[in-house]
Amino acid sequence: MVDFPLLTAILLTPIWGILVLSFMPREADKTIKMISAVTMAIALGLTLYAYWAYDVSLGGLQYIENVPWITELGVSYALGVDGISLPLLLLTMLVGFSTVFVSWNVDKRSKEFFIQLLLLVVGAIGTFVSQDLFIFLLFYELGIIPSYIMVVVWGSSERVSKEYAAMKLTIYLLLGSAFMLAGVIALYVNAFPAGMRTFSMQVLAQAHTMGNLSEDVQVFTFFLLLLGFGSTLSMWPFYSWAPDGYAAAPTGVSMLHAGVLKKIGGYGLIRIGLLILPLGVKFWAPFIAFFAVVNVLYAAFVTIAQKDLKYIVGYSSISHMGYILIGFAALNVISIDGAIANMFAHGIMSALFFAMIGLVYDKTNTRQVLSLGGLAHQMPRVATGFMLAGMSSLGLPGLAGFIPEFTTFVGAFKVYPLYTLLAISGIVFTALYILRVLANVLFGPRREEFDTCRDASGVELVSLVLLGTVLVVVGVFPQLLMGMVNSGMEPVMALLVKLHVTPTLLGGVFQ
Amino acid sequence: MNIALLTSEIAVVILALLIIVFDLLMPRQEARRSLGYLAVCGLLGILVYTFNQHGASATVYHGFFVVDKFALFFKQLFIVATILTLLFSFDYIEGLTHNTGEFYALLLLSLVGMMVMASANDLLTVFVGLELMTIIFYILVGFDLRSSKSSEAGTKYLILGSAASAVLLYGMSWVYGFTGSIVLSQIAAHLTASPAMLLGLGLMLAGFCFKLSIVPFHMWAPDVYEGAPIPVTAMLAMASKAAGVAVLLRVFLVAFAGLQAYWLTIVSLLAGLSMIVGIIVAIWQTNIKRMLAYSSVAQAGYILSGLLAADAAGVKGMLFYSVLYMVANVGAFAVTTAVNNQYGSDKIDDLSGLSQKSPLLAVVMTVSLLSMAGLPPMAGFVGKMYIFMAITDKGYFWIAMLGLVMSMVSVYYYMLVVKVMYSKEAKNQQEFTASVSLRIVALISLIATLFIGIYPGPLAELANAAARSLW
Numbered sequence: 001m002v003d004f005p006l007l008t009a010i011l012l013t014p015i016w017g018i019l020v021l022s023f024m025p026r027e028a029d030k031t032i033k034m035i036s037a038v039t040m041a042i043a044l045g046l047t048l049y050a051y052w053a054y055d056v057s058l059g060g061l062q063y064i065e066n067v068p069w070i071t072e073l074g075v076s077y078a079l080g081v082d083g084i085s086l087p088l089l090l091l092t093m094l095v096g097f098s099t100v101f102v103s104w105n106v107d108k109r110s111k112e113f114f115i116q117l118l119l120l121v122v123g124a125i126g127t128f129v130s131q132d133l134f135i136f137l138l139f140y141e142l143g144i145i146p147s148y149i150m151v152v153v154w155g156s157s158e159r160v161s162k163e164y165a166a167m168k169l170t171i172y173l174l175l176g177s178a179f180m181l182a183g184v185i186a187l188y189v190n191a192f193p194a195g196m197r198t199f200s201m202q203v204l205a206q207a208h209t210m211g212n213l214s215e216d217v218q219v220f221t222f223f224l225l226l227l228g229f230g231s232t233l234s235m236w237p238f239y240s241w242a243p244d245g246y247a248a249a250p251t252g253v254s255m256l257h258a259g260v261l262k263k264i265g266g267y268g269l270i271r272i273g274l275l276i277l278p279l280g281v282k283f284w285a286p287f288i289a290f291f292a293v294v295n296v297l298y299a300a301f302v303t304i305a306q307k308d309l310k311y312i313v314g315y316s317s318i319s320h321m322g323y324i325l326i327g328f329a330a331l332n333v334i335s336i337d338g339a340i341a342n343m344f345a346h347g348i349m350s351a352l353f354f355a356m357i358g359l360v361y362d363k364t365n366t367r368q369v370l371s372l373g374g375l376a377h378q379m380p381r382v383a384t385g386f387m388l389a390g391m392s393s394l395g396l397p398g399l400a401g402f403i404p405e406f407t408t409f410v411g412a413f414k415v416y417p418l419y420t421l422l423a424i425s426g427i428v429f430t431a432l433y434i435l436r437v438l439a440n441v442l443f444g445p446r447r448e449e450f451d452t453c454r455d456a457s458g459v460e461l462v463s464l465v466l467l468g469t470v471l472v473v474v475g476v477f478p479q480l481l482m483g484m485v486n487s488g489m490e491p492v493m494a495l496l497v498k499l500h501v502t503p504t505l506l507g508g509v510f511q
Numbered sequence: 512m513n514i515a516l517l518t519s520e521i522a523v524v525i526l527a528l529l530i531i532v533f534d535l536l537m538p539r540q541e542a543r544r545s546l547g548y549l550a551v552c553g554l555l556g557i558l559v560y561t562f563n564q565h566g567a568s569a570t571v572y573h574g575f576f577v578v579d580k581f582a583l584f585f586k587q588l589f590i591v592a593t594i595l596t597l598l599f600s601f602d603y604i605e606g607l608t609h610n611t612g613e614f615y616a617l618l619l620l621s622l623v624g625m626m627v628m629a630s631a632n633d634l635l636t637v638f639v640g641l642e643l644m645t646i647i648f649y650i651l652v653g654f655d656l657r658s659s660k661s662s663e664a665g666t667k668y669l670i671l672g673s674a675a676s677a678v679l680l681y682g683m684s685w686v687y688g689f690t691g692s693i694v695l696s697q698i699a700a701h702l703t704a705s706p707a708m709l710l711g712l713g714l715m716l717a718g719f720c721f722k723l724s725i726v727p728f729h730m731w732a733p734d735v736y737e738g739a740p741i742p743v744t745a746m747l748a749m750a751s752k753a754a755g756v757a758v759l760l761r762v763f764l765v766a767f768a769g770l771q772a773y774w775l776t777i778v779s780l781l782a783g784l785s786m787i788v789g790i791i792v793a794i795w796q797t798n799i800k801r802m803l804a805y806s807s808v809a810q811a812g813y814i815l816s817g818l819l820a821a822d823a824a825g826v827k828g829m830l831f832y833s834v835l836y837m838v839a840n841v842g843a844f845a846v847t848t849a850v851n852n853q854y855g856s857d858k859i860d861d862l863s864g865l866s867q868k869s870p871l872l873a874v875v876m877t878v879s880l881l882s883m884a885g886l887p888p889m890a891g892f893v894g895k896m897y898i899f900m901a902i903t904d905k906g907y908f909w910i911a912m913l914g915l916v917m918s919m920v921s922v923y924y925y926m927l928v929v930k931v932m933y934s935k936e937a938k939n940q941q942e943f944t945a946s947v948s949l950r951i952v953a954l955i956s957l958i959a960t961l962f963i964g965i966y967p968g969p970l971a972e973l974a975n976a977a978a979r980s981l982w
Contacts, residue, residue: 070968072975112866112933138888138965145881148926152934163930170926174886174919182912185896189903 006050006063007079007129010089013043014096014118014125021115029110036100036114040121044093050081051090051484059083059487061131061202069135074198078131083488084270084340087481088263089128091347094470095259096121098463099252102355105362106154106250113154116146117252124260128267133184134199136272140180143261144173147245147253154250158308158367165248172231172241180228180268186221187213187276205275205491215279222280225273226288233265234318235325236294243314251358254310255463258317259351263343266324270336274328274492282331282499289329289412293419295322296426304433309360309367312437313353316393319426320346326416326423327408333486333493335411340485341404345392345474349401352467353389356382359460360441363453369440377446379455385464390438392471394431399475403482516571516578519561519586520626526553527619534612543611547601550615551594554622558590568980570632574694577632584830584977585629585757592750592837593622599845599952600742602852607655607740614654618746621647625754634683634693637758641679641722644754645672648747652739664738671731672721679718685711686766695766702769709773715762716774722755723811724804726784733796736804741851744800745844748807749837756814756833760826763818764981771821778818779910785812786917794924799847800857802924803840806883809921810836813898816910820901826978828898831971835882835890835963842879842956846872849945849953854938859928864937869945873932875953880925882960885918890963897971 017039024032054062061080069075081089099117106113119142126139151166188197191207198204207213213221231238242262246254274281299319306312324346327339359382360375361367376383392401405427413420456464474481530546537543561583568579597618604611624644631637649672653665687693689708690701702708717728724732736744767774789809796802814836817829846865847857849872854861866873882889895918899911963970 069966070971072968072971109867112870137892141887145877145886145926145929149929149933152930163934167923167926171919171923174922175916178915178919179912181896181915182899182908185899185903185911186908189900194904 005065006046007081008065010043010046010050010093011079011122011125011129013039013046014122018115018118018122021111021118024111026109026111029107032111032114033100033104036118037097039118040093040097040100043125044097047090047093051086054081054086054484056083056483056487059490064131069132073134074196074200075134076132076200077135078200079129080131081129083484083486085128085267086488087340087344087484088260088267088347089125091263091344092121092124092128092260094466095255095347095351096124098351098355098466099255101459101462102255102358103250103252104459106252108154113150116150117256119143119146120253120256120261124256124264127264131201132199133188133201133204133272136201137181137184140264141174141177143256144170147249147257150253151245151249155248155253156250158247159311160244160248162248165244169241169245172238176228176231176238178228179224183221183224183228186217186224190217190221201271201276208276208278213277213279215283218277218280219283220280222273222277222284225268225277226284229265229268229273230291231265232268233262233321233325235265235288235321236291236298236318239295239299239318242318243311246314246317246354247308247310251354251361254354254358255351258314258354259347262317262321263347266321266328266339266343269328270340270492274331274336275495278495278499285329285331289326289416289419292322292325292329293422295319295325296423297322297429300426300429300433304429307369309357309369309437309441310354312369312433313350313357316430316433317346317350319430320350320393322423322426323405323408326412326419330412330415331496331499332411332415333489333496335408335415336492337482337485337489338404338406338408338411340488341478341481342401342408344481345400345404345471348467348470348474349389349392352385352463352471353393355463355467356385356389359456364450369437372441374442374444374446375450375453376442378450378453381456381461381464383442385456385468386438386442388468388471390434392475394434395427397475398472400471400481402475403478407482513569513571516564516567516569516576519557519564520623522557522560523554523619523623523626526550526557527616527623529553530612530616530619534610534616537612542605544601544605546612546615547597547604550619551597554590554594554597554619558587558594561587561590574696575633575636576627576630578630580977580980581761582630582757584973585753585833586626588753588834588837589622589625589629589750592746592753592841593618595841595952595955596742596745596844599841599848599949600745601948602946603741603848606852614651617647617651618742621651621746622750625750628754629757631758631761632695634687634695634698634762637762638676638680638683640754641758642676644751645676645722648672648743648751651743652735652747654743655740658738660738661740662738664735668731668735675718675721675728678714678721682711682714682716682718685714695762698766699769702767704770704773709770712767712770712774713777716777719755719759719762720781723752723759723815724808725781725811725815726788726808729785729788729808732808733801733804736807737798737801737857741800741844741848741857744803745840748803748844749840752807752811752814753833753837756829759815760818760829761981764821764826768821775819775821778815779907782812782816782819783910783913785809785815786914790917790921793921796924797859798857799859799862799928802859802928803843803847806921807840809917810883813895813914813918816902816907816914817898819907819910820905822901822905823975823978823982824901824904825898826981827971827974828894828901830974830977831897831967832894834970834974835894835960838890838956838959838963839879839882842875842953842960843883845949845953845956846876846879849949852945853941853943859931861938862928862932863935865932865943868937868943871950872945872953875957876932877929878957878960880928881922882964884922884925885915886922888961888964890960890967893964893967
């Protein structure tokens, strides 16, 4: 098989699914779901093959495709994955595949639902596989409008109305992306003189070494990118869309947003920020580290006060983004390794969490911690899923969450000792709220009113088994993930050595 | 003298006259649909013919009238816009009036005005083209005799439009007085930065901005857009605006390029203001045509901002944007027409449940609106990138930034429409009908918007060639 366009195939499979779905009659409910499942299964299979066949010892970009697209702008349809994007691509497919089954009992207007669900997945795939900034942008916002519609039509209004939550999500993400787009334009115009301009990420990454991007330009441009990617990643203070949005969204959308789409922010910070604008990153890193600590601690405190399960996971995921941010801000190979691996681990974990919450809500019609209790008696399987996700969330060794967090802290401690200590203390609070939730919801005396609730069965088990297995496998064999991530860090390493990030006592803010 | 250069204009005039004659000859009670088909087929033929003129770059009437790639680009845009507008509005026009023949003929004559504007190479021809177009629009706006809103809109447009024309003409007279010529290239040769000259320049800019509905000369747009029959609103929004862009570009870049230092700042302020006012005010609109009117004010701001680059890249962006704006508007107005045919009004609320009754039209509306908002992968995104990259190159990054932020704010009110279509239940269970030609036009708009957004290369090359022919 010479040069089979593997990434294009992965990208086109769900698109093909969308096309088929749009010509299906509206009533063919089961067929629609089957088609979605089949397309996602094919794409997942291809991605697993790509992950397996990726030559870790060789590293760098593989499965490269490059077709000139808009020559006068320097845009090419360039795809390729490396150790940074491949885990995230796999994450997308794993979560995407699960969401189809989580949404199996969506009966109202299922055709529209699944078309838009696949659109969300296509957007995420596109951002992770593209090696051209322009193509990246085409996919970057693809998911936002379908998210809006899905929240408004299939969502639920609990604490805030779903219309409000959907609009908040849309506006936050779009305003962020407006700044990001401005940053991209500034980057594009400044990187090379007219006539030689390009959107290719590989070539743009060389603009810095050629001395085309002065430090001022980099600092300014990265600031704009940070506003965009920061709001995608729900960095403090741009986080408030996330909990409301997740809470109002249907389960599948919450899973994709918290598990996958959020990670595009972190990915963009590394791929576009660090690799193209290293001096800008260096300037802003101390600030990001500070925000990261705020993310971890503030969101953890807020989580403790929450009573709605979805809000708990929503705020908790903001808190976890702090770990990713501090790993990024520490700017060394170990900490960034940890940050990328953490994106994968957190994605799987939060998706599993939301899937389980969806199941509980379906069966008991409530998400309030206080009105639930003793569910392990009636639903042992759901309880297992909850336990896996919860334990991974608080970083129990043996599950996926541990190694990435540990690596992050090891790397970050050298650079920001105080911040890292504060961030580590966040784990204590995480343990506090996670354990309390698990205890309140799953354990305790059997409650009569839930005796009629069936345990998860049939298709409901798909997400539990799939995501739960990944959590355990990656936890027990972390090398599967870390080896891949590490191979992606090769080019970053050379860059970081040149940056000379010197550790400072208070983390650089008070220099 | 090469009169052949005028063939396409002459052909449109003949077509309009033919329609009037046939209209008179046909029995009174017979349906006039055939006249509409005649207009469409005739325009298609003329469109094909215009491709024959490609590569020409010649003037006629002592340099008053020029045919180059720039002019052809706009003429083809106007013709396509007219064809698509006619195609989606047959049912609507027949419901509007018995004098459909007149309506078609007038629409074609306004098209002639636009085509003359695209080719105008001197101030007088500019003015003649502009008046030909505008005077016919005064009639068309007030064409719905049963509706007082339509008559009111027609009167308003007449009064304000005449005032604007007077201002424009006054500005032209100053420019003529101080350069001694009305031919654009001659004016460029005799430019001086005297205050009188700048006064003339400013007055002309104000006149053009009125046609483009640029803030603060936009006050007419919402009322006129709301009152006018939908096809007329559509033509006003896309074709008449594009014609304004065509003359603005030629006059400012050919004749007044030397005074750039004076007008660039003003243009940047006008463009910025239009984006802000158009988008903020649109949020509170409940009538779809009014909302599109304010949105068109903002869109005009985006297009105008391309002038800040004052080079081929900026012009290319403006031409590109004019096309995609036309395509998006065709989609939005086609859906508005279908809804109006069904319920007889233009409230945003009337779109309730459209996604259930006609999924295609709901998708077309969504994609068209999001293209205007500039969301990838729709065409509007690429258009904004072209314009903003060109002006960032010239140091107007703040406008680019403002434009991007405002366009994301505009998603707010576009989303309100999307919400109504997707989440509200339909008002009644009545079957939703839309004619085949309307559906086809909607589908064309959808495909074109996505195609241009994903593969902008071919259109960008055309726009680029057209833009370069100005220099």
